[in-house]
Amino acid sequence: MPGTKHFDPDEAIDDVVLLLWRQGWAETGIQDIVDVTGLSRSSLYATFGSKHQLGLAALERYLDRYVAPVFTPLDGGGDGLPSIAAFFGRLITARCWGARARWGCLVTALQATAQGADPEVAAILAAQHERLRGALHAAVRRAAQLGQLRADADIEAMVEHLVMVTHGINVRSRDGAEARALRHAASAALSAMRAPDAVVDTWPQGK
Amino acid sequence: MPGTKHFDPDEAIDDVVLLLWRQGWAETGIQDIVDVTGLSRSSLYATFGSKHQLGLAALERYLDRYVAPVFTPLDGGGDGLPSIAAFFGRLITARCWGARARWGCLVTALQATAQGADPEVAAILAAQHERLRGALHAAVRRAAQLGQLRADADIEAMVEHLVMVTHGINVRSRDGAEARALRHAASAALSAMRAPDAVVDTWPQGK
């Protein structure tokens, strides 16, 4: 039919997300994309313009499809520490189980390398960092309101610490760390924050 | 002179270390190496064999020259928590000041990406991880002996947590985080471990 694509661009992007996530951006050539999508170079370039633009689209798709769901426990600050524990729980599950186990996190991988230097990529990474930071900040503030935090709590420092732990989980999971070890470590991190007399459960997922 | 190189291979490797560290492995071509070392392709290949071998040599050099010095506070377990704080202090200084500020960590970058999948690279990364883990483990054990830790301390979890924070510092420093924020966050992480009545100084570097 004239003017109608013979394929679904959305599906192609989904395929590319998995490819980039698994084997990285620099290691992926156009031919790999052709193979995994089953499309021809022409169709790819006619639809997405360039490898770079396709990569950006895939990165955005990755955020929507694979990162955003992990954030839901933190929405609106949740109920403080338990929500943060649930966030880590979801993150660790996503990183250690299923078809994408041990693939790490595309965002952390880009932030840790020079590939994030591209201005457009850097903008997406910065926005994503603010999203993570903002979500954790809201949750920590809520925890403070609920009296779950130590008396000497430095909220900004706690948030930055939690961001670090998030990156740590992403790196260590790709490196082969076991989910149990990651959960225990995340639990240890949360212990830093909890008020001694608080009876909130910071690890509802069990051990 | 016959049989004698006209240049110092060690200096060449040093140059390559900086190149790989700054702009990454996949983004670096032979021409870049030729430019930065001032050598010809022939000399490079005659001396190092291949780009891959040169990269491995540069990675080892990086560990000896830039990573090992950061570890010294942890030698033999040091004096527990203050030694761990000193370790983080050195790490943050190395990541945020001087000519290599904001370059992150080559090891963390490789571990976070698919480039660490090469068997030889993976072996080096695994050994380095064990070195980090072992050094932190010794320091945490020592802290336990000195009564610096909380009563409910899970040593293994604490060590994994500290490894995560290390990766977090490496990622966040490349991403532009300020040294102050990183120090506060590391301090918050150490608070997780300290016994409530311990009077050890976990941040000797000041704020």
Place this chain on the structure above:
DNA sequence: CATAGGTTGGACCGCACGTTCCAGGAGGTG
């Protein structure tokens, strides 16, 4: 049923990659 617009597959482009090769050169050795 002919037309027309847009898609498609595959050939093709220039370029840069990692690597190899060889003629030339430099300096200890006899």
Place this chain on the structure above:
DNA sequence: CACCTCCTGGAACGTGCGGTCCAACCTATG
């Protein structure tokens, strides 16, 4: 001083890259 050995610079190789182009094709429309 001639020789010999090894290193050196630069040209060249094959390959694969990202990207372009065009003829063939397909189908809604007139």
